[in-house]
Amino acid sequence: xxxxxxxxxxxxxxxxxxxxxxxxxxxxxxxxxxxxxxxxxxxxxxxxxxxxxxxxxxxxxxxxxxxxxxxxxxxxxxxxxxxxxxxxxxxxxxxxxxxxxxxxxxxxxxxxxxxxxxxxxxxxxxxxxxxxxxxxxxxxxxxxxxxxxxxxxxxxxxxxxxxxxxxxxxxxxxxxxxxxxxxxxxxxxxxxxxxxxxxxxxxxxxxxxxxxxxxxxxxxxxxxxxxxxxxxxxxxxxxxxxxxxxxxxxxxxxxxxxxxxxxxxxxxxxxxxxxxxxxxxxxxxxxxxxxxxxxxxxxxxxxxxxxxxxxxxxxxxxxxxxxxxxxxxxxxxxxx
Amino acid sequence: xxxxxxxxxxxxxxxxxxxxxxxxxxxxxxxxxxxxxxxxxxxxxxxxxxxxxxxxxxxxxxxxxxxxxxxxxxxxxxxxxxxxxxxxxxxxxxxxxxxxxxxxxxxxxxxxxxxxxxxxxxxxxxxxxxxxxxxxxxxxxxxxxxxxxxxxxxxxxxxxxxxxxxxxxxxxxxxxxxxxxxxxxxxxxxxxxxxxxxxxxxxxxxxxxxxxxxxxxxxxxxxxxxxxxxxxxxxxxxxxxxxxxxxxxxxxxxxxxxxxxxxxxxx
Ligand SMILES: Cc1cc2nc3c(=O)[nH]c(=O)nc-3n(C[C@H](O)[C@H](O)[C@H](O)COP(=O)(O)OP(=O)(O)OC[C@H]3O[C@@H](n4cnc5c(N)ncnc54)[C@H](O)[C@@H]3O)c2cc1C
Ligand SMILES: Cc1cc2nc3c(=O)[nH]c(=O)nc-3n(C[C@H](O)[C@H](O)[C@H](O)COP(=O)(O)OP(=O)(O)OC[C@H]3O[C@@H](n4cnc5c(N)ncnc54)[C@H](O)[C@@H]3O)c2cc1C
Numbered sequence: 001x002x003x004x005x006x007x008x009x010x011x012x013x014x015x016x017x018x019x020x021x022x023x024x025x026x027x028x029x030x031x032x033x034x035x036x037x038x039x040x041x042x043x044x045x046x047x048x049x050x051x052x053x054x055x056x057x058x059x060x061x062x063x064x065x066x067x068x069x070x071x072x073x074x075x076x077x078x079x080x081x082x083x084x085x086x087x088x089x090x091x092x093x094x095x096x097x098x099x100x101x102x103x104x105x106x107x108x109x110x111x112x113x114x115x116x117x118x119x120x121x122x123x124x125x126x127x128x129x130x131x132x133x134x135x136x137x138x139x140x141x142x143x144x145x146x147x148x149x150x151x152x153x154x155x156x157x158x159x160x161x162x163x164x165x166x167x168x169x170x171x172x173x174x175x176x177x178x179x180x181x182x183x184x185x186x187x188x189x190x191x192x193x194x195x196x197x198x199x200x201x202x203x204x205x206x207x208x209x210x211x212x213x214x215x216x217x218x219x220x221x222x223x224x225x226x227x228x229x230x231x232x233x234x235x236x237x238x239x240x241x242x243x244x245x246x247x248x249x250x251x252x253x254x255x256x257x258x259x260x261x262x263x264x265x266x267x268x269x270x271x272x273x274x275x276x277x278x279x280x281x282x283x284x285x286x287x288x289x290x291x292x293x294x295x296x297x298x299x300x301x302x303x304x305x306x307x308x309x310x311x312x313x314x315x316x317x318x319x320x321x322x323x324x325x326x327x328x329x330x331x332x333x334x335x336x
Numbered sequence: 337x338x339x340x341x342x343x344x345x346x347x348x349x350x351x352x353x354x355x356x357x358x359x360x361x362x363x364x365x366x367x368x369x370x371x372x373x374x375x376x377x378x379x380x381x382x383x384x385x386x387x388x389x390x391x392x393x394x395x396x397x398x399x400x401x402x403x404x405x406x407x408x409x410x411x412x413x414x415x416x417x418x419x420x421x422x423x424x425x426x427x428x429x430x431x432x433x434x435x436x437x438x439x440x441x442x443x444x445x446x447x448x449x450x451x452x453x454x455x456x457x458x459x460x461x462x463x464x465x466x467x468x469x470x471x472x473x474x475x476x477x478x479x480x481x482x483x484x485x486x487x488x489x490x491x492x493x494x495x496x497x498x499x500x501x502x503x504x505x506x507x508x509x510x511x512x513x514x515x516x517x518x519x520x521x522x523x524x525x526x527x528x529x530x531x532x533x534x535x536x537x538x539x540x541x542x543x544x545x546x547x548x549x550x551x552x553x554x555x556x557x558x559x560x561x562x563x564x565x566x567x568x569x570x571x572x573x574x575x576x577x578x579x580x581x582x583x584x585x586x587x588x589x590x591x592x593x594x595x596x597x598x599x600x601x602x603x
Contacts, residue, residue, distance in 0.1 A: 021497075077496075079466075079476055103497045108478045111430065111466035120431060120558030123461035131562065138562065143460045145349035148361055150564045157558040194475040198491065199502035258516075273592075283567070295573070296588065302577055311573035312591050320581040321588075328589045 001117060003158040004094025006040030007065075011086065011100045011109075012058050014046060016076060020054035022213050023101030023166035028062045030128045030169050031099060034137060037130040038096060041065050044179075045098075047085050047186075049075035059177030066181045067093070073188040076200070077105045080193045083112045085186050090117060095159050097137050099128075102163040110163045120154035122162040126268065126287075136160060146264040146287035167212035167268040168291060209243060209259045211267045216242030216275075219262055219289075222249040223278015223299065223318060230256055232322035233277055239329045245269065245289075247279045263288035277318045281306025298322070337390035337485065339381040340441055340450045341414065342465070343374040345398050345405035346458040354566050361566070370405045373453025375412070375520040376513050380483055381451050382413035383518065388485060391415045393444065397425060397436055403536050410531035411523035417534065418444060422541040427554030430459075434467035435556065439547045440539050441472065449490060450510040454479055462512075469510040477503060478512045 010031045012024030028042065035042040043065045044058035055068050067089060073081045086109070090098070100106045100113075102124045114121035122139035131138040136153045139162040143150050154160040211217060218237040220230050230244065237244045245267075246260040262269055264284035274292035279285060281297070281304055289295070290309055297310035298318050307313040314321055347366045355362050381392045394409040396402050397420040406417040420440045428436060441447060450472075452465035469476035477483075481500065482493035491504040492511060523531075541547060550556055576587055 083470075104479050104495060105497070107462055108466060108476070111434075111463040112470050112476070114558075115431060115434065115467045115470035118431075118558075120429065121461075121463055121467075122559060123430075123463055141460075142567070143564075144347075144352060144361060144458055145460070147349065147352050147354065147566065148564055149567050151562045153560050153562050154558050155560060195477065195503050195505045197501060197503050200499065201502070202499040287567070296591075302575070307573075307575050309573075310575070312588065313573060313575040314579070314584045314588060315575065315577040316579070316581060316584050321584055324581055324585040325588055328585050329592070332589065332593070 001091070001119075001158055002094065003096035005096065006038045007043050007093070007095045008035040008038055008040060009043045009045050009095040009098040009159070010063070011098065011106070012044045012046045012054055013077075013101055013103060013105060014048040014051055014054045018048060018050040018053045020046070020057045021101060021103065022171070023103060023106075023164070024054075025057055025061050025171050026166065026169045027099050027101060027164055028058065029172050030164075032062050032172070034097070034128060034130060035064070038135070040096065043067060043095065045086070045089060047074045047082060055181060056177060059179035059181075060174040062172050062175070063179045066179045067184055068181065069184040069186040071186055071188055073190055073193060074186070076197055078193050078195055078197070079108055079112055080195065081188045082109050083116060084188060084192065086113050087116050088186060089184065090159060097160045100161065100163045102165045106163050110161060114161045117159070119157035119159060119161060122152045122154070125162045125164045126168050128162075128164070137162070142264065142287055146284045165268045167270055170270060211243055211245055211260070211262065211269050214243035214269065214271050216240045216273045217245045217262070217269055217271045217289075217292075218242050218275045218277065219245030219247065219279060220250055220256070220277050221247035221279030222253070224250060224255070225278075227255040229278075229319075232319065232326070236275065236322050236326045236329075239326045239333075240273075242271075242273070245274075247282075247285050276306050276310070277322060279306055280304045281309065337384065337388045337448045338446050339384060339390065339392050340444070340447045341374065341378045341381045341392060341394045341409070342437060342450065342452045342468070343378065343394050343396045343405060343409055344371045344453075344456045344458075345369070345396060345402040346371045346456055349457045368401065368405065370408055371453050371456045373455060373514055376515055376517050377451040377453050378409055378412055378414060379518045379520040380511075380513055381449075382521075384449070384483065384485055385413075390448075393418065393447075395420060395437065395440060395444070397421070397433060397440070406536050407531055408523070410534050411528045412521060413527070415534075417536045418539055419536055420539045424541045424549070424553050427557060428552060429557035429559045430461050430463040430467055431558055432552050432556040434464050435471050435551050436547070437464070438468045438471035439544050441468075443539060443544050448507045449485070450508070451483075452510065452512045454512045454514045465510055465512040472510070474508050474510055475505040476510045476512070477505065480511045480513050481516045483511055483513070483517070
């Protein structure tokens with residue numbers, strides 16, 4: 001289809017309580033820059049039931065316009081209802097581009113929507129720009145297990161759509177909400193939703209690890225040696241008010257759950273401080289954490305590649321350095 | 337119950353090295369393998385067949401060399417295999433690939449369930465399964481960690497970002513699976529011999545008179561790879577070597593103080 005506007009849409013996924021998922025709000029940051037370069041508005045598109053909280057969040061984090069569609073059938077995510085709603089809205093308003101957070105639901109929705117609209121979809125992007133030559137969105141993404149980066153265009157089909165990894169972009173500082181809000185009535189016939197949700201099991205708190213939103217992450221790798229090796233890692237994280245991360249080697253060994261994994265097949269994180277303990281720094285791990293503002297590495301092997309990306313590297317045994325550092329931090333806190 | 341498994345043959349991404357001169361992937365000498373998640377898809381299909389009877393058909397779009405990978409799938413419990421191969425299919429993105437796969441499935445005929453891997457380790461998009469179900473007009477259940485079939489209904493435990501959703505739909509449907517769903521079996525001497533006796537049929541573009549030739553190959557692909565490059569690693573920072581533990585801790589604590597992390601004011 002043809003684009004009718006130069007607008008860029010960000011699909012802001014909601015939680016069942018009507019709040020926005022982090023990634024949708026994060027995407028408003030690059031969305032603003034791209035929308036300006038495209039010469040259109042930044043539009044947040046929000047589906048759900050009682051989505052006022054998400055509307056407010058999108059407005060405060062930079063959306064120029066918000067299209068909100070509320071219906072009981074949109075309360076919980078379903079492929080059929082969400083695809084139907086998004087495609088209807090796209091046909092009505094004709095945006096030139098659209099970003100979707102690469103959550104499991106976003107990755108379920110994106111291909112269905114792009115296929116129905118007969119357009120392209122770029123997967124799991126980690127960098128976004130406008131291609132100087134053509135004015136198209138230049139979507140950049142890792143492939144081949146993080147060994148290769150590819151920049152991809154969708155030159156002749158509209159809208160250009162991409163899913164974007166959570167944790168790559170940072171939320172903007174909130175401002176006053178001046179967004180124009182458009183309420184859309186969308187009717188979904190319950191019969192058109194072919195799937196039925198029988199149960200929703202939310203992981204217990206211990207599993208609900210918010211690595212993407214964390215400001216400080218302390219991660220352990222194979223070097224921690226076993227499940228109990230995460231003890232000193234956790235102690236340091238607690239002392240710093242941070243979250244515990246892990247390499248895939250530690251996750252695959254069964255020492256900690258996959259919810260903690262950072263990297264190509266785990267979470268992409270962008271904390272202010274990332275402390276890597278006993279992690280060698282494989283390319284797939286770096287793919288998930290190289291956006292950190294500051295990296296500290298603690299590793300026995302002076303040649304470990306993690307030192308190439310560390311702002312501060314300590315060659316030493318984590319079982320000595322971590323407890324001593326934790327103790328020192330606690331002492332300093334007590335004095336302050 | 338008739339199940340179709342979609343399998344992609346890929347270069348073993350853990351064996352890929354970067355040429356330091358040209359900064360490109362060295363693919364020569366890299367072994368080709370069955371995409372690991374597709375082995376989970378096949379295992380899930382074979383287990384369902386063992387419970388409910390029926391057939392498991394594996395299909396793969398790729399060059400003739402992909403027959404090797406299909407042979408492996410036959411030795412892991414599949415009953416039949418099709419290679420979808422034609423020059424006209426080259427350069428397909430996920431839109432075109434999923435259209436070709438969907439057309440081939442319609443050509444093959446009767447099916448109740450399609451199972452795909454959640455992602456192929458080379459292209460890494462994870463889009464082909466869901467796109468295929470849109471082309472076929474059937475429901476999709478992605479990121480399944482458990483699949484059960486009873487009568488005409490499939491029920492799946494689907495991984496979401498904060499938990500698990502139990503979700504069901506009527507057959508025919510498509511599921512995508514990751515490595516948590518099962519532990520794929522390994523082939524035996526006997527199963528390999530059985531596999532060797534099965535012919536792998538080919539499907540070419542001319543076998544599918546209804547296929548829209550505008551929608552396949554490079555021409556049918558909305559996306560274009562503009563450039564590829566290997567990620568560069570920013571070299572930076574300071575490495576402390578040969579310090580005692582006390583010295584290292586003092587240096588780190590000093591660094592954290594300088595960054596104002598200790599005062600809770602991150603900069
Ligand atoms: C397709 C694909 C996807 C992948 N996705 C991911 C991903 O998402 N995330 C990820 O992390 N990996 C991923 N990997 C795996 C990755 O390639 C590495 O195998 C993994 O990151 C290694 O983990 P590690 O650094 O903990 O272990 P190792 O590489 O074994 O390193 C352990 C390190 O600990 C150090 N050490 C040992 N003892 C001590 C001690 N007492 N004190 C201090 N240091 C010590 C050692 O010197 C060594 O450097 C993926 C691989 C593939 C092929
Ligand atoms: C560097 C690079 C980046 C790319 N980026 C994009 C992009 O952003 N968007 C896009 O549309 N295309 C992209 N492509 C093209 C894409 O890789 C191909 O279209 C490919 O045929 C299918 O995509 P995939 O490898 O990502 O598979 P996925 O979609 O990840 O595969 C998921 C599942 O689908 C099934 N499947 C996939 N391919 C086949 C097959 N050939 N035969 C049988 N079953 C199969 C398998 O069950 C597999 O587990 C890219 C290609 C490269 C080389």
